[in-house]
Amino acid sequence: xxxxxxxxxxxxxxxxxxxxxxxxxxxxxxxxxxxxxxxxxxxxxxxxxxxxxxxxxxxxxxxxxxxxxxxxxxxxxxxxxxxxxxxxxxxxxxxxxxxxxxxxxxxxxxxxxxxxxxxxxxxxxxxxxxxxxxxxxxxxxxxxxxxxxxxxxxxxxxxxxxxxxxxxxxxxxxxxxxxxxxxxxxxxxxxxxxxxxxxxxxxxxxxxxxxxxxxxxxxxxxxxxxxxxxxxxxxxxxxxxxxxxxxxxxxxxxxxxxxxxxxxxxxxxxxxxxxxxxxxxxxxxxxxxxxxxxxxxxxxxxxx
Amino acid sequence: xxxxxxxxxxxxxxxxxxxxxxxxxxxxxxxxxxxxxxxxxxxxxxxxxxxxxxxxxxxxxxxxxxxxxxxxxxxxxxxxxxxxxxxxxxxxxxxxxxxxxxxxxxxxxxxxxxxxxxxxxxxxxxxxxxxxxxxxxxxxxxxxxxxxxx
Numbered sequence: 333x334x335x336x337x338x339x340x341x342x343x344x345x346x347x348x349x350x351x352x353x354x355x356x357x358x359x360x361x362x363x364x365x366x367x368x369x370x371x372x373x374x375x376x377x378x379x380x381x382x383x384x385x386x387x388x389x390x391x392x393x394x395x396x397x398x399x400x401x402x403x404x405x406x407x408x409x410x411x412x413x414x415x416x417x418x419x420x421x422x423x424x425x426x427x428x429x430x431x432x433x434x435x436x437x438x439x440x441x442x443x444x445x446x447x448x449x450x451x452x453x454x455x456x457x458x459x460x461x462x463x464x465x466x467x468x469x470x471x472x473x474x475x476x477x478x479x480x481x482x483x484x485x486x487x488x489x490x491x492x493x494x495x496x497x498x499x500x501x502x503x504x505x506x507x508x509x510x511x512x513x514x515x516x517x518x519x520x521x522x523x524x525x526x527x528x529x530x531x532x533x534x535x536x537x538x539x540x541x542x543x544x545x546x547x548x549x550x551x552x553x554x555x556x557x558x559x560x561x562x563x564x565x566x567x568x569x570x571x572x573x574x575x576x577x578x579x580x581x582x583x584x585x586x587x588x589x590x591x592x593x594x595x596x597x598x599x600x601x602x603x604x605x606x607x608x609x610x611x612x613x614x615x616x617x618x619x620x621x622x623x624x625x626x627x628x629x630x631x632x633x634x635x636x
Numbered sequence: 637x638x639x640x641x642x643x644x645x646x647x648x649x650x651x652x653x654x655x656x657x658x659x660x661x662x663x664x665x666x667x668x669x670x671x672x673x674x675x676x677x678x679x680x681x682x683x684x685x686x687x688x689x690x691x692x693x694x695x696x697x698x699x700x701x702x703x704x705x706x707x708x709x710x711x712x713x714x715x716x717x718x719x720x721x722x723x724x725x726x727x728x729x730x731x732x733x734x735x736x737x738x739x740x741x742x743x744x745x746x747x748x749x750x751x752x753x754x755x756x757x758x759x760x761x762x763x764x765x766x767x768x769x770x771x772x773x774x775x776x777x778x779x780x781x782x783x784x785x786x
Contacts, residue, residue, distance in 0.1 A: 415749050436745040438770020442752060457743045459771055 334631055335444040335451045339465035339502045351470050354619070354626035358474075361394065367629060367636045368397030374427035375401030376419065376443075377454070378410060378434045383595060383617065384454050384463065388431045391624035400427060405435075417446040424448035429632055431463075450631040458494050463627065464594050465498040467620040472551060474619060475590055475612055480507040483548055487514040487575055488555035488600060490521040495594045496555055500525055504534055511536040512545050516574045518567065519557070542575055546584035552577075554593045554600055554613075578602040585610065592616055640674045644719050646693040649704070650712040654678050657688035660711075663703050663736065669694055702730035706737075706766075729764060732757050737766060741773035 335341075342350065357364050373392035377385050380403065389399045402408040409419060416434070420443040423430055431452045432440045437459035444451040455461040473479050484503065486496050490513055503509050511529065513521045513536060520538065529536050539545055546552075557572045577591065582605055593601060593613040605611050629636070652660060657675050666673050671694035681687040696715055704711050705727035713725040737756045739746045746752050746768070756766035756775055766775040 415751070416745065417749075434745070435743070436748055437741065437743050437773075438745040438768070441770055442745050442749065456745075457771070459743075 333450055335440075335447070335453075336462050336627065336631065337441050337444065337451075337453045338460050339462040339469075339498055340505075341462070344505050347466075347469065350466070350623070350626050350630055351473050353629065354470050354622040355474060357625050358619075358622050364395055364625065364629070364636055366396040367634055368392060368395035368632070371395075371397040371429070371632060371634075372427040373397055373399050373401075373628065374423045374430040374449075375399060375403070375454075376408070376423060376430055376432045376434075377401065377403045378405040378408070378432075378439070380404055381433055381455065383620070384433065384461075385431075387617070387620045388452075388454065388463075388624055390621050391628055394621065395625055395628060397428075397628075416442045419443070420447045420451065429628060452627065452631070458492060461494055461498060463620070463624055464495050465502050466623045466627065467616060468495070468499050468553070468592060468594070469502060470623045471592060471612060471616040471619045472590070475615070476550070479503070480509065482508075482550035483510045483512060484551040484553060485512040485514055485542075485545055485549040486521075486553045486555070487542055487577075489519045489557045489571075490515040490555070491519040492558060493555045496553065497522070497525060499553065500529075504529070504532060509534065512549065513538045514540070514542050514545060514575070516540065516571055518571060542577070543581060543584060546581055546589075547586065549585060549589050552585070552589060552591045554591060554597070556593075556596065556598050556600055573599065575600055576602055577605055579604050579608075582608055582610065638676070640676060640691060642719050643672075643674075643691050643693050643716055645695070646671070646691070646716050647696045647725075648714040648716060648721075649690040649692070650687070650714060651681070651684060651710050652688035652690065653708055653710075654684070654686040654688055656708065657690050660690060660704065660707060663707060664692075664699050664701075666690075666692065666699075669698070696725065700730075701725065702728065703733065703736060705729045706733055729758055729761060732769070733766065737775045739768040739771065739773060740776070741768065741771050744768060744771040744773060746770060 375385050375388055392399050405411060416439050424447055429450045431454040432443055433454040434456050437457040439456050440451055440453035453460055453462055490496050554577055559568050589610050590612045591610055657677060674691040676689040678686045679689055714721045715723040715725060733756050734753050738754050746754055755769040757769050759765050759767040
């Protein structure tokens, strides 16, 4: 039995297989419509989430399975002090696979160690969010046709953004990727990541102005500056509007550049960009469902 | 000056930082062994000023000595047979340590689930860097300063 705790749990070859399956699901959804008949997904969400939880639920429903779970710690026995280990042992009796989000880092790993069913980490604090990374990789591979040979700009909160750290770790396994980190001084990419890139001889640069590098990018990954990461409201207010991607900046970019964003956005991408064919963030949401469908099938070892 | 006699079979841990011998006694789980142990605190040392020494009369292979590498690199292990030092054992960093370090990340699951063991995995052997198995937080403990007390 396998679990998914980190995007690096899968080898590059296993990811290729997963993405091939996701692309086949995209082309032939009806072929998979009953592949999980009689199976149940438990969504154990100890903190609120719209996109991830609904994406998992949509994925299981699209496969013909059913869904149960809770969407906040208050709605579960955690409120009575039940441990994650006890909860997963119970949930294992009700369902075939579990997606767990928890504000504490490592909670899904604790669950996986005691679980009788596959556990998917659906986000553990600021630590990992592997299905977002799988979504990002599938989106890039599907729309660009490759996961190598490109320059990717990552823009915004590069200090606290777990999706950014996770994506970098996943991309460095592919050939000829160069990174451009675009952030204000206060939200720079952590040293341990740039040290790793140096060790591996992977080219990167750090800049402050987005306009300066737009023409060089094959991909632009925008992120939100998250209010909950700041202790000081003034700093948040000052930094939240640091980058706003608008039509003028898009005019500087290549015709085939793609803009990705893990969503939700606040105002870092102006709505006027939404209709630009290079804006891929809503297609990315759709790929999130396909990749979760492929993941559920893979972890349940169901072949169609 | 206090005198403790020679041991015939066993081992001597020498050059322990003064005051740390009791902690090592617990980490080696010597409290659970039925063997003779002498704990010498604050012995005079030319090299260290003062030091602790542990003399243990039991077969060294019965104990997990790897933990010593994490606690204090400078400890010397003398293996004794027939009352003589027959070998000096090298210390190597264990791949995983359990309940030696305490994870200080307030966002880690170990911060709320008290019964979980605090497990750290060796992530960089050259730097002797350990990371929490659950949250991957770097261990920033100064060796010997904030161990969990068994």
